[in-house]
Amino acid sequence: NAGVTQTPKFQVLKTGQSMTLQCAQDMNHNSMYWYRQDPGMGLRLIYYSASEGTTDKGEVPNGYNVSRLNKREFSLRLESAAPSQTSVYFCASSGGGQFRQYFGPGTRLTVT
Amino acid sequence: SQQGEEDPQALSIQEGENATMNCSYKTSINNLQWYRQNSGRGLVHLILIRSNEREKHSGRLRVTLDTSKKSSSLLITASRAADTASYFCATDKVGSNYQLIWGAGTKLIIKP
Numbered sequence: 001n002a003g004v005t006q007t008p009k010f011q012v013l014k015t016g017q018s019m020t021l022q023c024a025q026d027m028n029h030n031s032m033y034w035y036r037q038d039p040g041m042g043l044r045l046i047y048y049s050a051s052e053g054t055t056d057k058g059e060v061p062n063g064y065n066v067s068r069l070n071k072r073e074f075s076l077r078l079e080s081a082a083p084s085q086t087s088v089y090f091c092a093s094s095g096g097g098q099f100r101q102y103f104g105p106g107t108r109l110t111v112t
Numbered sequence: 113s114q115q116g117e118e119d120p121q122a123l124s125i126q127e128g129e130n131a132t133m134n135c136s137y138k139t140s141i142n143n144l145q146w147y148r149q150n151s152g153r154g155l156v157h158l159i160l161i162r163s164n165e166r167e168k169h170s171g172r173l174r175v176t177l178d179t180s181k182k183s184s185s186l187l188i189t190a191s192r193a194a195d196t197a198s199y200f201c202a203t204d205k206v207g208s209n210y211q212l213i214w215g216a217g218t219k220l221i222i223k224p
Contacts, residue, residue, distance in 0.1 A: 004154070031210050040121075042200060042214040043155075050210050058211065090154055099143055099204060101212065103154035 002026055006091050006104035013081040013111045021076040021089055021107050029095030029102070032074035033058075034066060036087040037106075043090065049074055081111045117215050118201060124221040131188045133218040135201030136181075142204050144177060145212070146186050149198045158186075158199075188220075196222045 004025045013019055025032065030051045035043040045058030047066040055066050063085060065077045074093075078085060088108050092101040119134045135144070143162045147155040161168045161177045161184065168175045174187040188195055198219045202212040 033210075040216055042216040043202075043212075044214070045211060048210055092155075094210070099212075100145060100157040100160060101155075103156070105154045106152075 004091055004093055004102050004104035006089075006107050008107060009105065010108050011110070013078075013109065015082060015111060017081050018077065018079050019081065019109075020078075021091075021109075022073070023075065023091030023104060024073045025091075025093040025102070026072065027093060027095065027102065028071070029093035030071070031094045032068065033092040033094075033101065034064070034074070034076045035090045035092065036060065036085075037090060038087050046076065046089075078109075081109075083111045085109065086111045118199070118218040120218060121216070122219045122221070124223060125191060127191055127193055127222050127224050129191055131191050131195070131220055131222075133186045133199050133220070135184045135186070135215055137184075137201075137203045137213075137215075138182065139203075140206050141179075142206065144175075144184050144204075145202045146173075146175060146184075147200045147202060149200065149217070151197070155200065191220075191222045193222050193224055196220060 007022045033048045034046040044060045049055045049068040052071045067075045088106050090106050091104040094101045117136050145160045146158045149155045159170045161175050172189045177184045198217040200217045201215045205211040
């Protein structure tokens with residue numbers, strides 16, 4: 001039982017490059033989330049998926065797209081990376097009637 | 113926008129002392145959660161308190177909630193070096209079962 005996994009752990013991109021961050025959970029949770037964490041700002045919600053087949057914008061969706069591939073997997077895509085997207089990205093999931101969220105280990109992204 | 117605001121931003125105490133962190137929020141909530149984040153890691157859920165509860169305990173943790181003041185506190189008793197981490201409060205967004213709104217966190221350092 002791995003919980004929430006994320007790949008990659010680290011990534012360096014040049015401005016304008018694209019990449020996809022992968023997230024998977026093995027807890028049969030309906031809901032999944034993508035957050036970014038910047039120094040001193042806590043977590044900000046980028047997108048979430050309440051259930052398989054649905055996605056919704058969070059607080060800071062601009063510059064990102066998501067895909068809920070199936071119940072297990074939720075990916076985040078940066079189409080044209082910008083230095084302002086340098087951050088640590090966390091995926092999380094929740095389900096089973098619980099409000100608590102389970103987090104992956106994070107992806108540290110640097111855009112130069 | 114940040115809903116929760118933790119206070120203090122940073123706290124340094126001796127091992128064995130008690131640590132108290134506070135969280136204030138702005139709008140009505142259904143529940144409030146506390147999470148811990150060790151350096152460079154994902155967040156781990158500590159405790160959830162519902163809006164109709166005033167106090168909750170879990171091991172060395174005690175959480176209080178004052179909905180009239182829109183504030184919560186997290187007390188860690190008999191602190192240990194392993195408690196060194198950042199602590200975040202998160203409130204649900206009324207009307208959404210899924211979105212949490214996060215504070216910027218309190219960085220706690222336990223000195224041996």
